[in-house]
Amino acid sequence: MISSSGSSFDLLCCLVVLLILPFSSLSSDPDSLQDFCVANLNSSISVNGFPCKPDAEVTSHDFFFDGLTKEGNTTNVFGSKVTTGNVLEFPGLNTLGISMNRVDFAPGGLNPPHSHPRASETGVVIEGKLLVGFITTNNVYHSKVLTAGQMFVVPKGLVHFQLNVGEGKAHTVTAFNSQLPGAAVAPPTLFASSPAIPNGVLTKAFQVEDDVINAIKSNCSFLLFQSVRGLLQRLCTDFDDSNNVTIELHDIPGGEDAFDLCAKFCYGIITINLISHDLLPAFCAAKFLRMTESVEQGNFVQKLEAFFISCILDGWKDTVVTLQTTIKLPH
Ligand code: GLV
Ligand code: MN
Numbered sequence: 001m002i003s004s005s006g007s008s009f010d011l012l013c014c015l016v017v018l019l020i021l022p023f024s025s026l027s028s029d030p031d032s033l034q035d036f037c038v039a040n041l042n043s044s045i046s047v048n049g050f051p052c053k054p055d056a057e058v059t060s061h062d063f064f065f066d067g068l069t070k071e072g073n074t075t076n077v078f079g080s081k082v083t084t085g086n087v088l089e090f091p092g093l094n095t096l097g098i099s100m101n102r103v104d105f106a107p108g109g110l111n112p113p114h115s116h117p118r119a120s121e122t123g124v125v126i127e128g129k130l131l132v133g134f135i136t137t138n139n140v141y142h143s144k145v146l147t148a149g150q151m152f153v154v155p156k157g158l159v160h161f162q163l164n165v166g167e168g169k170a171h172t173v174t175a176f177n178s179q180l181p182g183a184a185v186a187p188p189t190l191f192a193s194s195p196a197i198p199n200g201v202l203t204k205a206f207q208v209e210d211d212v213i214n215a216i217k218s219n220c221s222f223l224l225f226q227s228v229r230g231l232l233q234r235l236c237t238d239f240d241d242s243n244n245v246t247i248e249l250h251d252i253p254g255g256e257d258a259f260d261l262c263a264k265f266c267y268g269i270i271t272i273n274l275i276s277h278d279l280l281p282a283f284c285a286a287k288f289l290r291m292t293e294s295v296e297q298g299n300f301v302q303k304l305e306a307f308f309i310s311c312i313l314d315g316w317k318d319t320v321v322t323l324q325t326t327i328k329l330p331h
Contacts, residue, residue, distance in 0.1 A: 028097050028119065028177035029118075029178050030097070031097070036096070037050075037053075038094060039092075041088065042275070042317075044317070049094060050087065052094070062092045065090040068101075068102040068173065074105060074109055079105060079106035079107075079109030080104065080111045084099075085102070086099040095179070097178060097179060098178070099175070099179050100175045103162065107168060108164055109163075109170070110161060111161055113160065114160070114186060115158060115183070116156065116176065116181040116182055117181075118180065120153065122152065123162075124172065125148055125149065125151075125172045126171050127169065128148070128170020128171065129164070130164055131165045134160035191220040196217065253287070254281030255285075258278070259285050262286055265291070265300045279304060279307065279312060280322060282304055283304045
């Protein structure tokens, strides 16, 4: 027999489950509460996302983005380039829960294993022939070779990659159910983090000796320097023993944090959250590291200049904050 208190308890449980279910099944950015909320990337207010630009300042320009029309420069060790079209480049996406990327591949190029913590990904191959694969949390590997017009999907958070297996170039356009999906890229995450993961963790995790981890770490730091080879080339001609050039991070104009931003930029896939406070230190470090157009198209110096013109000079407050950061910079 069910007592009356038992049945009201059951009823209460059912009600709680019914109330909670819709929330637990939300798997993308939350729904917006207005038509749009063009991101004010420079606001000093910190919220989950970005505050909205005042309506009076919104223009049609905020709802269009041509960053994915250009082919990415694939002359790097991976032979691939991810061009992102998320809220940071395209503020009109703010609160809408969607974004897109373009990924270009040289022949043999690889978009290395990575995962997006905040989004599922779908993509369509536009040109070439790509091996697309992802691995489930049960370590099952799903893959297929795709050609132009064919699509793929990668469930949220799972590790995936694309490899160009065709004769020529390839490119794909990808879409996400998040305005800022984030990307954890396996090689730099594990072997070039800052500060570094202790070798003891990695030797145990991969069941190898120290020298194997050191070799991978030094390869990964080489990856890091792709966009800064301007400086490396100069250092290597200035020093006789070019195999042994030491760079002291605290000596870098702009400081260690600015170097960190430059390093993140080098990986291309990592999203950089830039605020007015960081701009000048990052600019000094990027200039010092020679991250210029002559080394790589769309390099960091040019991106920072564009950010300065379009975002900082837009308002007095950010201009003043940026000016104030000059106090801490070397003369
Ligand atoms: C491809 O995997 C992408 O993240 O754009
Ligand atoms: Mn991806």
